[in-house]
Amino acid sequence: MPTEQGNAQGSSPAAASGIGxxxxxxxxxxxxxxxxxxxxxxxxxxxxxxxRSVTAGAGAPPxxxxxxxxxxRQAGVLAPQQPATHLLAFDLPxxxxxxxRKTLRxxxxxxxxxxxxxxxxxxxxxxxxxxxxxxxxxLVGIGPAAAARLRLDVPASLAVLPAFPGDRxxxxxGDGDLLVQLCAADRWTLTVVAELVAAAARSAxxxxxxxxxxxxxPTAPGTTPRNLFGSKDGTANPDRAAADQWVWGPxxxxxxxxVLVYRRIHMDVAGFGALPEGKRDRVIGRRAGDGSPLSGTAxxxxxxxxxxxxxxxxxxxxxxxxxxxxxxxxxxxRMLRRSYSYDDGPDDRGLLFCAFMRDLNQFVRVQERLAxxxxxxxxxxxRASAVAYVLPGAGKSGTLGDGLWx
Amino acid sequence: MPTEQGNAQGSSPAAASGIGxxxxxxxxxxxxxxxxxxxxxxxxxxxxxxxRSVTAGAGAPPxxxxxxxxxxRQAGVLAPQQPATHLLAFDLPxxxxxxxRKTLRxxxxxxxxxxxxxxxxxxxxxxxxxxxxxxxxxLVGIGPAAAARLRLDVPASLAVLPAFPGDRxxxxxGDGDLLVQLCAADRWTLTVVAELVAAAARSAxxxxxxxxxxxxxPTAPGTTPRNLFGSKDGTANPDRAAADQWVWGPxxxxxxxxVLVYRRIHMDVAGFGALPEGKRDRVIGRRAGDGSPLSGTAxxxxxxxxxxxxxxxxxxxxxxxxxxxxxxxxxxxRMLRRSYSYDDGPDDRGLLFCAFMRDLNQFVRVQERLAxxxxxxxxxxxRASAVAYVLPGAGKSGTLGDGLWx
Numbered sequence: 001m002p003t004e005q006g007n008a009q010g011s012s013p014a015a016a017s018g019i020g021x022x023x024x025x026x027x028x029x030x031x032x033x034x035x036x037x038x039x040x041x042x043x044x045x046x047x048x049x050x051x052r053s054v055t056a057g058a059g060a061p062p063x064x065x066x067x068x069x070x071x072x073r074q075a076g077v078l079a080p081q082q083p084a085t086h087l088l089a090f091d092l093p094x095x096x097x098x099x100x101r102k103t104l105r106x107x108x109x110x111x112x113x114x115x116x117x118x119x120x121x122x123x124x125x126x127x128x129x130x131x132x133x134x135x136x137x138x139l140v141g142i143g144p145a146a147a148a149r150l151r152l153d154v155p156a157s158l159a160v161l162p163a164f165p166g167d168r169x170x171x172x173x174g175d176g177d178l179l180v181q182l183c184a185a186d187r188w189t190l191t192v193v194a195e196l197v198a199a200a201a202r203s204a205x206x207x208x209x210x211x212x213x214x215x216x217x218p219t220a221p222g223t224t225p226r227n228l229f230g231s232k233d234g235t236a237n238p239d240r241a242a243a244d245q246w247v248w249g250p251x252x253x254x255x256x257x258x259v260l261v262y263r264r265i266h267m268d269v270a271g272f273g274a275l276p277e278g279k280r281d282r283v284i285g286r287r288a289g290d291g292s293p294l295s296g297t298a299x300x301x302x303x304x305x306x307x308x309x310x311x312x313x314x315x316x317x318x319x320x321x322x323x324x325x326x327x328x329x330x331x332x333x334r335m336l337r338r339s340y341s342y343d344d345g346p347d348d349r350g351l352l353f354c355a356f357m358r359d360l361n362q363f364v365r366v367q368e369r370l371a372x373x374x375x376x377x378x379x380x381x382x383r384a385s386a387v388a389y390v391l392p393g394a395g396k397s398g399t400l401g402d403g404l405w406x
Numbered sequence: 407m408p409t410e411q412g413n414a415q416g417s418s419p420a421a422a423s424g425i426g427x428x429x430x431x432x433x434x435x436x437x438x439x440x441x442x443x444x445x446x447x448x449x450x451x452x453x454x455x456x457x458r459s460v461t462a463g464a465g466a467p468p469x470x471x472x473x474x475x476x477x478x479r480q481a482g483v484l485a486p487q488q489p490a491t492h493l494l495a496f497d498l499p500x501x502x503x504x505x506x507r508k509t510l511r512x513x514x515x516x517x518x519x520x521x522x523x524x525x526x527x528x529x530x531x532x533x534x535x536x537x538x539x540x541x542x543x544x545l546v547g548i549g550p551a552a553a554a555r556l557r558l559d560v561p562a563s564l565a566v567l568p569a570f571p572g573d574r575x576x577x578x579x580g581d582g583d584l585l586v587q588l589c590a591a592d593r594w595t596l597t598v599v600a601e602l603v604a605a606a607a608r609s610a611x612x613x614x615x616x617x618x619x620x621x622x623x624p625t626a627p628g629t630t631p632r633n634l635f636g637s638k639d640g641t642a643n644p645d646r647a648a649a650d651q652w653v654w655g656p657x658x659x660x661x662x663x664x665v666l667v668y669r670r671i672h673m674d675v676a677g678f679g680a681l682p683e684g685k686r687d688r689v690i691g692r693r694a695g696d697g698s699p700l701s702g703t704a705x706x707x708x709x710x711x712x713x714x715x716x717x718x719x720x721x722x723x724x725x726x727x728x729x730x731x732x733x734x735x736x737x738x739x740r741m742l743r744r745s746y747s748y749d750d751g752p753d754d755r756g757l758l759f760c761a762f763m764r765d766l767n768q769f770v771r772v773q774e775r776l777a778x779x780x781x782x783x784x785x786x787x788x789r790a791s792a793v794a795y796v797l798p799g800a801g802k803s804g805t806l807g808d809g810l811w812x
Contacts, residue, residue, distance in 0.1 A: 083592060126694065127636050130624045186489060187593065187621040191634070191749040195675065198752060211752060215593040218536045228597070230533050269601065288532065343597040346604060346617060 069116040071393040076139030082183040086190035089176030090206035103205040108401040110200040134189045141388025146177035152404040154389040157359040164371035174384035214340030214352040232291035238334040256392035258356045264384035267350035272379040283375040285320030319375040475522040477799040482545030488589040492596035495582030496612035509611040514807040516606040540595045547794025552583035558810040560795040563765040570777035580790035620746030620758040638697035644740040662798035664762045670790035673756035678785040689781040691726030725781040
C-alpha cells in the first residue's frame with residue numbers, strides 16, 4: 001500500500017494513526033513519538049527534564065514509515081531501539097593488505113546498496129513487500145584487527161578487548177573483520193535481509209563468520225525494556241548532551257562514528273530466579289518491580305552509591321551490579337546500551353549486550369570492576385565478544401566507509 | 407493497564423482502537439476483526455462469500471486484549487494465526503502404563519494452570535507485565551505412541567506417519583508423547599512462557615524432548631502470509647463449513663479436537679531463487695507476485711487442474727505443487743494450514759508446516775503424491791516430523807485431557 005507510506009522525514013496519516021494507537025494504549029499517558037525523524041527531533045531538543053534517556057522510545061510500536069538508510073549517522077544507532085535484531089560478522093580473505101583493502105571497499109559498496117534498498121519505501125525483494133513497512137535499520141562496523149592490518153582511519157581507542165576474569169569466549173561466535181547489525185519490528189524482515197546481506201557480502205569477497213539473533217521485551221513507549229532476569233536494562237542511558245560527550249566521536253573525522261561492544265552473555269535464569277526477591281534486588285542494586293535503585297524510590301533516581309544504612313553498611317551493597325557499573329565511579333562516563341535477549345534453546349538463553357561509546361576504555365573500566373566483583377557473576381557467563389568501529393552514515397550519493405582510506 | 411483490557415468474549419475500547427488502527431492501515435479496505443471472540447463470530451457467520459478463508463486474519467496487528475485460554479476448542483487452533491510460534495515436545499518417563507497415565511494427568515493439570523495464567527489479563531510472571539498484553543495462545547496435543555501405549559481415548563486415525571520418499575527425519579527434533587504449541591505477537595512472550603511451560607511439565611514428571619521456534623511474514627489483514635520462497639502459503643484454507651467437515655472431529659467425544667501434523671521442512675532458498683521467475687511459477691503452479699493459479703487471474707481462483715494449453719499440455723503442470731496438493735484430487739478434503747518460517751542459521755532455513763485435520767490420512771494422501779512427484783522436491787527436505795491429537799479445550803473449571811481417561 002505505497003500510498004500509505006509517508007516520507008520518513010515528514011508526518012503521514014499512517015504515522016498519525018500509529019501515534020493515536022499508542023495514545024490509546026497509554027490511556028492519556030505521555031506519548032513519545034517514534035521513528036528516526038522523531039528521534040532526531042528529540043535529540044535536537046537537547047536534554048530532557050524528565051530524566052528519561054535518548055532511547056526512551058525503545059519498544060514503541062512501529063509506525064508505518066520506512067526509516068531512511070541515509071544520514072550523517074547510521075540509523076542502527078540513532079533510531080529508537082526496535083523489537084528484534086540480527087547480527088552478522090564477516091572476515092576478509094586475509095590475502096595481502098592491498099587486496100583486502102580492495103575487497104573491503106567492494107564489500108562496503110555492496111552493503112551500502114543492499115541496505116539502502118532494503119530499508120527504502122520500495123525494497124526490491126518481493127518478500128519485503130507485505131503491505132507492512134519493514135522499518136529496517138542497520139549499522140556496519142569494522143573490527144579492530146582488520147583496522148590495524150589494513151591501516152584504516154579509525155578512532156585510536158579501537159582495539160581487541162583484554163581478557164576478563166570469567167570469560168568463556170567462543171571465537172566462532174565472536175570477533176570478525178566486519179560487523180553488520182540489523183534491527184526491525186519483526187524477525188521475518190531480519191531473516192530475509194540477512195540473506196540479502198550475506199549474499200552481497202559473499203559475492204564481494206567477504207567470508208561469513210557468525211550470526212546471532214535477538215529480541216526485546218514488548219515495552220511501552222518511554223519505559224525501559226527488561227532482560228530475562230526481569231531487570232530493567234538501559235535505565236542509565238545518556239541524554240543528548242551526555243551522548244555527544246560519551247557516545248559519538250571523538251570529534252573530527254570520527255564525530256559521526258561510535259564504537260560498539262558486543263557481548264553474548266549466557267544467563268542462568270533458573271538459578272537467579274531461585275533466589276529470594278530481596279536477595280535478587282541486592283545482587284542488582286535495584287528493585288525488580290519498578291527498577292528503582294535501593295537508594296531511591298523511582299527508576300530514574302540516580303543510584304546513590306554513598307548512601308548508608310543506620311548500621312553503617314551501604315544501602316547499595318558493595319558488590320551490587322549497579323554500583324560497579326555506576327558512572328559515578330567513572331567520571332560520569334555513560335555508554336548507550338541497546339541490549340537484546342537471545343534464546344538459542346532451553347540451555348542457552350541470555351543477553352546480547354550491545355553498547356555504544358566514544359572510547360572503548362569506557363567499557364574496559366566497567367567490565368574490569370564487574371568481572372572481579374559483581375554479585376551477578378555466579379549467574380552470568382560471557383560466551384562471545386566483538387568490537388567494531390561503527391562507521392559514520394552515508395549520504396544519498398555516498399558509500400559507507402568513505403573516510404577509512406586515508 | 408488493566409482498565410483497558412476488555413473481556414475476551416466481548417468488545418472493549420482497546421479492541422475498538424485496535425480495529426481502528428487496522429482500519430487506518432487498510433485505508434478503507436475490508437476490516438477483519440481479530441481476537442478469539444471475533445474469530446468465533448466469524449466462524450459462526452458461516453461461509454464467506456469473498457472466497458477468503460477462516461484464517462484470513464493471519465498477521466493482523468495484535469489487539470490489546472488477552473485471548474482467553476478457556477473454551478470448547480483450544481485457542482491455539484481457533485484464534486487467528488499470530489506472528490510468532492514456539493513448539494515444545496515432551497516424553498513421558500516410560501515406566502509402567504499406569505504410572506505414565508498418572509504422570510500424564512499431572513502434566514496436563516500443570517500445563518492447564520500454567521497456560522491459563524500466562525494467557526490471562528494478569529500473568530503471574532513480572533516479565534509478562536510489560537504494559538503490552540501478551541496475546542498468548544496455545545494448544546496441547548498427545549502423540550500417537552503415547553496414546554496407543556496408555557490406551558487413551560483419541561481419534562482412530564491417530565497414528566505414527568509412514569515414511570515418505572525423501573524423508574531425512576531427525577528423531578531428536580521430532581515426535582514426542584506430548585506437544586505444546588505456543589503462539590504470540592512477539593518472541594519475548596514465547597521465550598518466557600516456554601520457560602514456564604518447561605518448568606511445569608518437568609516438575610510434573612515429563613522429560614523435555616525438542617523445541618523449535620518460528621515466525622510469520624508481516625501480513626496485512628485478509629491476506630495470505632508468504633514463505634521464504636516468496637510463495638503465498640495457506641491460500642486454499644477451509645472456510646467454516648469445510649472446517650467442520652475436514653478439520654474438527656470426528657463427531658462425538660472428539661468433535662472439539664483435531665489432529666496436528668508438523669513437518670520441519672528445510673528449504674534451499676538460494677537454489678529455488680536462482681530459477682527464472684517463470685520456472686519458479688511452474689514449479690509451484692501459482693504466480694509468486696499475486697498468488698494467482700496459472701489457470702486463473704486472482705489468488706482465490708480455484709486452481710483448474712484440468713485446464714490445458716492450445717498445445718494440449720496442462721496449464722498447471724503435472725508436477726506442480728498446487729496440482730498435487732489440490733483438494734480436487736482428494737474429494738475436496740482441506741487441511742487448515744498455519745505454517746511458520748524458521749531460521750536456525752544461514753544453512754538451515756525453511757518452513758514449519760503445521761496443518762490441522764480431522765483424519766491424519768488427509769495429510770498422508772497428499773504427502774504421498776508430493777513426495778514422489780512434486781517439482782519442489784529438489785529444493786525442500788523434510789527433516790523432522792510430529793503428529794499430535796490436539797485436545798478439546800478446557801472450560802474454566804476443567805483440565806485439558808479430561809476426556810482421555812475412559
